[in-house]
Amino acid sequence: MSLLYRKYRDSSIHPQKGVDEKINGVLTVSKDDQEHLKFPKWAPAWDSKDNHGFQNPRPFKFIDRGFYGDPSFESLRSIEGVVFKKISPNLGLEVNGIQLSSLSDKQKDDLALLVEQRGVVAFRNQDFKHQSFEEIKEWGSYFGPLHVHPTSGAPLDQPEFHLTFRRGSKKEHERFFNDRLNNVGWHTDVSYENQPPGITLFAMLQTGESGGDTQFIDTIEVYNRLSPLLKDKLDGLEVIHTSKDQAAAAREEGGIERKEPIDSIHPLVRYHPVLKKKSIFAHRGFSRRILGLKPEESDNLLLFLFKHTNSCLDAHVRLSWDENTVVIWDNRRVLHTRTLDWDSEDIRHAFRLTTLAERPVGSQKEYDNWSPELEEENLKVVDHYINLTPQEYFDEVLSKKL
Incomplete structure (x- = not known):
């Protein structure tokens, strides 16, 4: 393995040896951790x-709901009391006054386009976590087939949900930084899938008063900064793109593999069919x-592109969390990347619903x-290439494109 890549390890989605345990025959977080969960059904x-x-x-034919959205977003802006606040001029939006669980199909189409145009949108004061598993899955399925993560924790019998669970432990914080200088890990979710995600929802269940922000970088702007020649x-x-390192990490921690590891071949420069813009698709x-x-x-x-991406903090936003x-x-x-900037006993517990595009x-x-x-x-x-x-x-593929 090249020195360019560090060993994959993510104890927020994989079990932790010596900490987690089997309860009623199923590996889950420890009884002590479960006693501190505000939403135990999401363990x-x-x-x-x-x-x-x-x-x-x-392979499947994907229908992007953003194509059907109204660029004026009238169905969303006309909701009584709604407030839109830009986080930066071109990336990110914060919205108050919209209840996602109550949107009509027309409003969901506008939502898809809004998210694609702004890149990332934070909705405050939501009731999503109080909905049933089936209601949330039905909501998400409107935007595309639901992804099943190969290795992450999920609520029992609900594999369509990807859970992140940062145990409230100073030892875990120390363990993570034993061989790392920082926790920054820019990525796009499960890009190893042949048809990776588009619209993705992440809902907070439980968190501390501060810390654990999620940061986002606009890869369209990252691409646009490059010279025409490059x-x-x-x-x-x-x-x-490969899932093999993630799968190996899961096995090492005693976790599971819901699917066989996969390699996919993707363009380095990706075209967005709704926005009609290009971006760098590598991390x-x-x-x-x-x-x-x-x-x-x-x-x-790749190292040049990664460093260039990391330096584009003027194409970057940082979103803070609360439990709604x-x-x-x-x-x-x-x-995006998480921010591991707290070492208190606070638990950070959230779920992700991911739709394929x-x-x-x-x-x-x-x-x-x-x-x-x-x-x-x-x-x-794929394997042949x-x-x-x-x-x-070059002889078999690239020379035919020249």
């Missing part, structure tokens, strides 16, 4: 019956190598020409 569990109980999704050179390059979390380049070449180019906040973002457009493409033409049938054929050669030498990949 993360890693049920062995789900081990390899799911298949990686097959943009031209990056266009058409493809990157391997340290799951992006591993640019096809057609030698390891040193790939490492250095729901944040919705477009995983195609923004990267289109196959990443590099242009409008690719988007128009894509079909599930064509993608089925492309999937048959990954194992080609740079010369073989």
Whole structure:
């Protein structure tokens, strides 16, 4: 493994050896932690019956609800008492006065477009966590098929929910920083899926008075900052995204794998079909190598892009949490990172509902020409392309594009 990538470890989604335990035959957080949960039905569990109980999704035609949204957002702005507040000129929005659980289908279409245009939107004073599992899943399914995370904790018998659970422990804080200088890990969720997420909802269940903010960076602006020459050179390059490191970390901690690990090949420069804009689609979390380049070449180019992304704090927003906040973002457009800046005994407990979107493409033409049938054929050669030498990949793939 290249020194460019550090070992994957995330005890907020995986079980922790020596801390978590089996209760009624199911691995879950300890009885002591459960006693401190405000919403015990949302306790993360890693049920062995789900081990390899799911298949990686097959190609499907995605219908983006943002195409049906009204750019004036009249159905949302006309709600009595609603307040919209921009977090920065081009990225992020904070909304008060809208109850997400009560939106009509027309309002959901406007919501999809609003999230895509602003990148990330925080909704305050929400009742989402008081809805039933089935009500929340029905709400999310409007925006696309629900993702089942391969390794994270989920409420018992509810694998469509991805839980993050930061145990209230100073020892856990110390353990994390034993071999790290910081906790910053910019990523877009599960980009290793063949059709990664679009609209994503994250709802807080329990948190402390301060700390644990989530930060977001606009990858459209990250791309736009590059010179025309470099943009031209990056266009058409493809990157391997993998879930194998995450799966290995789950196994090491005694967790489960709901699905087989997967490698996918995605464009380095991604086209957003609703916004009709391009962005950088690579990050340290799951992006591993640019096809057609030698390891040193790939490492250095990716490292440059990662450093460039990290430096774009003028294309960045930081959202604070309370226990009634729901944040919705477009995983195609923004990267995010948690902020581990508290070492108190406060528990941070939240759930994510993730909807899958289109196959990443590099242009409008690719988007128009894509079909599930064509993608089925492309999937048959993923492993073949990954194992080609740079010369073989150039001769077989890149030379045909020149």
